[in-house]
Amino acid sequence: MRWVRYEVGGNETFGIVEGEQIIDVTGNPFDGFERTATSRAMAETKLLAPVMPRTFYAAGLNYADHVIAAANKRGELPNLPKAADVGYRAVNSITGHDDPIIVPADATEQLQYEGEIVVVIGKEVKNLTEETVWDCILGYTIGNDVSERTWQRGDRTMWRGKNTDTFAPMGPWIETELDLEAAMTTVRVNGEEKITFKTTSMIFGIAEFLIRMSQYCTLYPRDVVWMGTEGVTDNMVDGDVCEIEITGIGVLRNELKWLGK
Amino acid sequence: MRWVRYEVGGNETFGIVEGEQIIDVTGNPFDGFERTATSRAMAETKLLAPVMPRTFYAAGLNYADHVIAAANKRGELPNLPKAADVGYRAVNSITGHDDPIIVPADATEQLQYEGEIVVVIGKEVKNLTEETVWDCILGYTIGNDVSERTWQRGDRTMWRGKNTDTFAPMGPWIETELDLEAAMTTVRVNGEEKITFKTTSMIFGIAEFLIRMSQYCTLYPRDVVWMGTEGVTDNMVDGDVCEIEITGIGVLRNELKWLGK
Numbered sequence: 001m002r003w004v005r006y007e008v009g010g011n012e013t014f015g016i017v018e019g020e021q022i023i024d025v026t027g028n029p030f031d032g033f034e035r036t037a038t039s040r041a042m043a044e045t046k047l048l049a050p051v052m053p054r055t056f057y058a059a060g061l062n063y064a065d066h067v068i069a070a071a072n073k074r075g076e077l078p079n080l081p082k083a084a085d086v087g088y089r090a091v092n093s094i095t096g097h098d099d100p101i102i103v104p105a106d107a108t109e110q111l112q113y114e115g116e117i118v119v120v121i122g123k124e125v126k127n128l129t130e131e132t133v134w135d136c137i138l139g140y141t142i143g144n145d146v147s148e149r150t151w152q153r154g155d156r157t158m159w160r161g162k163n164t165d166t167f168a169p170m171g172p173w174i175e176t177e178l179d180l181e182a183a184m185t186t187v188r189v190n191g192e193e194k195i196t197f198k199t200t201s202m203i204f205g206i207a208e209f210l211i212r213m214s215q216y217c218t219l220y221p222r223d224v225v226w227m228g229t230e231g232v233t234d235n236m237v238d239g240d241v242c243e244i245e246i247t248g249i250g251v252l253r254n255e256l257k258w259l260g261k
Numbered sequence: 262m263r264w265v266r267y268e269v270g271g272n273e274t275f276g277i278v279e280g281e282q283i284i285d286v287t288g289n290p291f292d293g294f295e296r297t298a299t300s301r302a303m304a305e306t307k308l309l310a311p312v313m314p315r316t317f318y319a320a321g322l323n324y325a326d327h328v329i330a331a332a333n334k335r336g337e338l339p340n341l342p343k344a345a346d347v348g349y350r351a352v353n354s355i356t357g358h359d360d361p362i363i364v365p366a367d368a369t370e371q372l373q374y375e376g377e378i379v380v381v382i383g384k385e386v387k388n389l390t391e392e393t394v395w396d397c398i399l400g401y402t403i404g405n406d407v408s409e410r411t412w413q414r415g416d417r418t419m420w421r422g423k424n425t426d427t428f429a430p431m432g433p434w435i436e437t438e439l440d441l442e443a444a445m446t447t448v449r450v451n452g453e454e455k456i457t458f459k460t461t462s463m464i465f466g467i468a469e470f471l472i473r474m475s476q477y478c479t480l481y482p483r484d485v486v487w488m489g490t491e492g493v494t495d496n497m498v499d500g501d502v503c504e505i506e507i508t509g510i511g512v513l514r515n516e517l518k519w520l521g522k
Contacts (some may be wrong), residue, residue, distance in 0.1 A: 054318075055351045058420070085417040088349035088424070092478045105478060125427075132342070152361045154347040157321070160477040165387075216352045216421040217363060 002249075002250075003139065003174040005048045008135040017042065017173055028151070029138055029174070030122060031220035039064050043120055049170040050141050051094045051120055053224040056089040056168075058145070059209055062202050062228030069232040074153075084204035084212045090163040096253055097171030099241070105260035107148050114145035114229035115187040115244035117199050119206055120174050121223040129212040133207045135220060139176035142244050142252040143226045144169045147233070167255045170224070178248045180206070188243040189236060199246055228233060263511075264290050264400065264435040266309045278303065278434055284507040287359040290399055291383060291482035307455070310357045311402050312381055312486040317350040317429075319406070320470055323463050323489030330493040333413075335338070344472045347486070351424040358432030358513055365425060366521035367395035368409050372497055374484050375406035375490035376448040376505035378460050380467055381435050382484040389475040393470045397480060400437035403513040404487045405430045408494070420469070430515045431485070439509045446490075450497060458491040460507055 002017035014029055015022040022040050027033035041257035060069045061081055095101070103111055113158045115135035122138030142197060145162060147167070152161030162168075200206075236242060238258035275290055276283040280288035283301050284443030288294035322342055324329045332339035356362070364372055383399030406423060407430070423429075444460035461467075470486060497503060499519035508511045 016329045036306065042511075055353060056349075057351070069495075081417050083416065087353055088420075090318070090349055092316060092479060093479065156342050157348045159347050159474070164477040165479050212422070216425040217351060218426050220353065257498050 001176045054222045057225040059228040062096040063230035084209040092169035093163040095166040100257040102166045103258040108150040111151035116143040118143040119225040139174040175249045186245045195231045262437045278476040279494040301306040315483045318486040324491035345470040354424040354429035356427040362517040363427045369411040371410035377404040378402040380486040400435040436510045447506045456492045
């Protein structure tokens with residue numbers, strides 16, 4: 001099942017994707033829902049980010065080649081994470097599929113994509129185990145963890161380097177039936193493939209993160225966990241169209257609009 | 262005006278404190294409200310944290326003596342922040358006034374309080390200036406940034422060191438009419454005063470933080486910004502009662518319940 005979110009009369013509405021149509025529901029995927037007799041054309045519906053999270057978690061460095069490439073750029077030895085220690089991000093940065101990534105005029109040229117799978121939590125849970133962990137996941141969506149590397153390196157925290165408004169496109173929908181082990185993540189800029197990697201080739205997997213997090217932190221419906229990206233990332237410029245595809249989910253597409261250019 | 266939050270019939274309700282009574286309102290302080298004819302005794306009402314934030318911001322190191330004391334403990338030279346770079350925290354950690362701080366059995370003895378003033382944002386704003394910054398603030402409350410120092414130092418991020426469930430008590434209410442310059446913050450454990458400091462003796466002030474943040478990030482109603490703490494902090498043990506008082510706001514009180522002790 002694919003869940004999309006959109007506005008009807010100014011109110012948040014969830015719907016189910018069926019072919020080129022969206023079926024309206026009453027309620028939502030987190031608290032319960034019922035299908036209605038109303039449907040609408042996907043092509044004529046402005047999709048919102050498929051969920052606005054309660055807490056926006058991010059795994060950060062979680063693919064080996066990405067950690068090594070980043071360390072090489074800084075002239076340092078790579079320091080692989082030793083445990084699934086999660087980080088936090090800001091809700092203001094989230095935007096939807098087909099929305100512009102708006103880059104402040106004072107950003108440097110080191111403005112880069114990061115293609116990530118996003119876990120969407122569907123239930124309130126604590127103390128997850130290997131047996132229970134998968135049952136709390138509503139589904140998966142795609143994130144582009146847009147990063148201004150100069151700010152990321154130079155500021156004391158990663159606040160504006162990763163949390164500037166629109167720096168976290170997420171979408172287009174939540175897929176509940178993903179074959180995770182088969183999934184491949186591909187990043188394209190203006191149609192040119194930049195990288196393809198196995199989505200689950202993580203240092204610490206989804207189950208490992210959620211189990212460890214939930215020993216200390218209750219997970220809630222609408223929480224999201226961005227799982228990190230792989231490899232070297234490149235700069236983008238004004239007008240670039242960045243697509244993140246995860247097989248079995250779909251394509252998240254966003255165009256860069258650089259203010260003042 | 263003092264805003265409290267509580268539950269009526271399982272639903273979030275806001276009310277206004279008048280003496281020992283709470284006046285129920287319809288609506289809320291963020292979207293508009295009207296007083297009702299219903300009131301209830303404060304003493305008989307279980308208060309919730311006065312707001313569940315959209316994004317939970319934290320200034321982190323923002324008082325000079327605290328930065329110097331922490332560096333001394335690590336045997337390092339203090340490294341004062343050079344800009345008002347904000348950090349992020351998790352909503353699961355928030356609990357209310359008079360709720361227990363529940364410490365996991367595997368925490369070390371380095372479990373410490375941090376008394377902080379909390380700014381509650383009331384309006385959606387961007388690009389704040391010296392002239393407009395104060396108008397976006399609904400009011401102020403009190404936070405206890407409970408910190409497990411071993412986890413804080415040893416983990417790659419501060420996730421469980423500061424974001425374990427109940428590690429962020431906040432309350433008892435939002436005060437909208439604070440004389441900020443006159444405010445003093447006092448921390449007491451079992452009635453013994455641990456520290457008193459001028460609430461505004463920050464490295465970067467509230468206006469400086471909000472102006473800088475809002476150049477890149479839209480601030481939204483219900484966002485909170487915890488402004489950091491001062492001085493050396495001490496360990497607490499099972500059964501300790503920690504009070505944070507900020508003059509002009511009130512007292513946030515929480516008892517430690519250490520699991521397995």
